[in-house]
Amino acid sequence: MQKRAVVSVVGKDQVGIISKVTTVLSDNKMNILDISQTILQDFFTMIMIIDIKDTTNLKHLQEQFKPVENELGLKISIQLEDVFQAMHRV
Template identity: 55%
Template structure:
């Protein structure tokens, strides 16, 4: 079985614990983080993670849980299969 990868994006006002809270959800679901990049620009937080979702048939449950976390923190958190992400952002 080939590896399925997804992109997790997190955007919003910087605050303590964002990375910990997001990565805790991923760890609870046994999702391995393959790569991570985050930056803060004038108190504006952005993070992109490449994750292994090979064990997931459907990302809806994980998306729902991440979106709920985002809502509680005032952030936008999304997960999308890497191939879809690439197709949508092709120049």
């Protein structure tokens, strides 16, 4: 069964955000299934749906995002799709 996770990225717009975030995913053999990004004035926002085969890797993946967060001043979060949907149900 395919497991999916939601990766969200928010921060001040600057060169290299998509490159650095997707490099972490690529290095971990994560496939991006869907991606949406926009810039609201000076703020960059991106949400990705990724294919994740081993859900125990989420914490490790979040740790690998830390240097990107610190370098670019971003907030990057990752959670399983079903958890994300449960949290955002109206």
